[in-house]
Amino acid sequence: MANSRSRGSESSHNFASIVLGLCLACLPAVSHAANNCAWLNEATASGFLGGDAVGTFTAAAAGQPAICAFVDQSAAATRTLRITVEVAADPHARMMDALARDCGADAAPLKAIGNEALVCAADDRKGGLGERVVGRVRDQVFTITIGTTLKGDPILTRDALTAKIYSAAEQVSGNLF
């Protein structure tokens, strides 16, 4: 009989027992000001970015969308998750404008996100990878971008970004419904 093991469970458990033992003393230092993002909390954003993200929220004003921005800043990389939400009179048209602006022609439809949504790559010119979703829930048009400045980022690989952007879109659109 093959001596198979659950994926990662043994290694994660050994690592955890070491880490937690050292980490308990660190926990009281983990505190941030409350983030007012209505569509994602910092813990979830941290999970997406693979680190301890700090969030800021800017309310919508003067034709500008509301923005939640989460940043996980380390020496090696800046990983970001950015959400914009705006209410539009013609939300489908507004979404298509955002799509043209933020994705160009390379967007692919995403099933079961909001009323409708599309996903595209959002890589930066310096080799950092990113993924972006543009979508809408009723009259609310949203964009979500996850990216990293680190070329070859071991946490935000292309595959990981593909999975995370869908999950982030599900979180955000779920909260927008």
Added chain:
Amino acid sequence: MRKIANALLVVAGLLLAGYQLAPALAQDGAALTPPPAYTPPPKGAAPAVDTPAQREALAKWKAKAEQRTEADRKAYNSVVTPSYNFHYGPKNPFTPGNVQVQGEGFLQPGAYPSAEYCGTCHQEAYSQWRQALHSNAFRTPFYRTSVNILIRDKTRGIAFARHCDSCHNPIGVLGSALTEDSKVDRAKFDSDGLTCTTCHSVVSLDSTNGNASVKMGVPAVIVDENGERIPGEVPFDMILRHPERHSQAVMHDFLHKPEFCAACHKANLPSPLNDYKFIRAFTAYDEWQQSKFSQRNPLTFYTADFTTCQGCHMKRNPITLPDYGAKNGTLVSHRWLAGNTAVPFYYGFDQQLNKTIEFLRAGNYLNVDIFALKKAGATNSPEPDKLIAPLGKVSYSLAPSDVVEAYVVIQNKNIGHSLIPEVRDLYEAWVEFTVKDANGNEIYHSGFLKPDGMLDPRAHSFTNRPVTNEGEFVDNHKVWTIHSVAYDNSVQAGRSVLVRYQFRMPADADGAVTVTAKVNYRHLRQSYLNNIFGKDHPAYPIVEIASRSRVLKIGENAPEAADPADNPDWMRWNNLGIALLDQFQYAESIQAFTEVIKLRPSYADGYTNVGLTEIVWEKYGSARTAIRRALSLDPGNARALYYDGLLQRRAGNTEQEIADFRKVIAMFPESRDARRELGITYYQQNDNQAAMEQFEALQRIDPDDLTAHYNLSILYRRMGKPQEAAEQQAMFVDKKVDPGAPTYSLNYLRIHPEISTESIPWHLHSDLVNDVGGPQNGK
């Protein structure tokens, strides 16, 4: 040092958020890794015997796992507890939900093995579950829209949503996610709703109160040789070496019982949610318990083999993917097929959608019977208003311009609960009735869809209308605002409804007309879909569950061959009788039941049905005749004995009354009606102890029974138990009907005449409002 601290914080955050440090897997199951090789032991083989070294290794693993889980839990609680909103007090962290968890404090989401972990060996179960409602219980827009309204409500907020999420997302509730400024990474569990290890970690059912009335254990997929649970994931080879220990950890006898389903498929709106009072939301469990399938209720009109919820909704099917839980190549379905077409439609789960439609159209849940005609107001007819019935078995004639009333009897034949169950204010099942001439031109149409997708407001719909205390329809599932139900047209299990339609044959009618009655189902109601998506959403599936057509010829109509799906004639009359009884048409109901007796003179229930109708009609003398006849045919018939008991009470024959009810209880110990009546009998005889026993038994069957609360509050006081008496009194006061409720309902009905007609049991669907025999004439 700073880099190490940051790294440790990263991992702590990951672990506290429940991240298993495992690669992500696609949700559709296609990316699951192949299961490990496994050859099951021969059937009946003894479990593997561990060597001392293996036992020692297992003991060490268990100790480590327990220590780690406990430490993780403490660390997690130290982070999340300080900012948690204990709105209902520190002892009620999950109220208004009823879910509980073993151990102290919140349970971290990482304690639950993932569905992908389980799915490695249980690929069939995983692939079914992924498309089914349980896994999608939280994330769907149909749920999120309504729970978000509650969360955003300025008078309430996220703490109140613990009521909803206790069933829809228990990992979130038990993990402290439902609080402002939550510290919990929700992406790890929101998309999995009721994951494998939520149901399979329940260690006890607390009651049949519903609202997630279970105790969740710390998840474990295996026990040790002493039967003690080992928390968390374990290597697959540990499970495969001792599958019996895996089964002991995750399988319990109660998983096969309806009481397990009742934990969530029974819900109420408690006063901590609505600041008002207990309101029954729904209870598929009690409906099942009162149906023929439970074999616990002697008063059903028909009988059936014992069938649980699982018996219909988790049928065993051949597997198409590897699954080590399969028996003889079959597995109990983890699709839980039922009525929800909306979720698979939205997610593109075509297999689930097709199987759901197949399930709904299985053909035997409902019977649609165009049972009779009446030629209304035909003064030249020798027998005006005579019922031409049963259609297909009698001759009749029709002429152009005849005003015809069609009797459509719809029987909830083989559903183990009501049509429509549960959240029937959101679901939409209705009767579509059409009359077409020989060329297919429409003469009459009820139950059509308007161009905007909304249902004909005058359609006969098996729905209800919850209203606020202002008499406004609660259109968007703001359940905490419900104060009354303006009407409820659901059809309980085993019962039938009569829907009457009136139309005029065309003056130039030639040949024949075709009348068709269909029961259609749409999940969800169009206005609720509009609430969720706005009005620009695709048309959601409409499924025809059952239908029947008849051709009515101008001129003479002879008897014709029955359709294979038709009920036998005695049942057709019986169903009409049941429907007329529920519509308070007692004389006509008795006539229908009398036709049953003519066709089946030795059928005791025929006489019992006459008797029970006469009891409701307060004609006790003739009721006694009928019940005695039933008992002469079948002396031990529990149904007849029950009604005889009521009649004996009426006649003052207490000894016989008690004997009757006791016999019924001996055969049906979980008959709530018999327990209630015997309790009343003993109460009236001042036998407090005996009365108390019956009401306590009743309360074990139905914790919310009002009669039990009322009588026990008095009996406990008499027996010197003031604390218990006060508790029962408080529950009675909380659960009894608000005397103002009819006012709220009437306010709604007053401004909705199309619905107010539907709220009257005996009503007619007709366009002939200013013509003969229309609704204006009170017919």
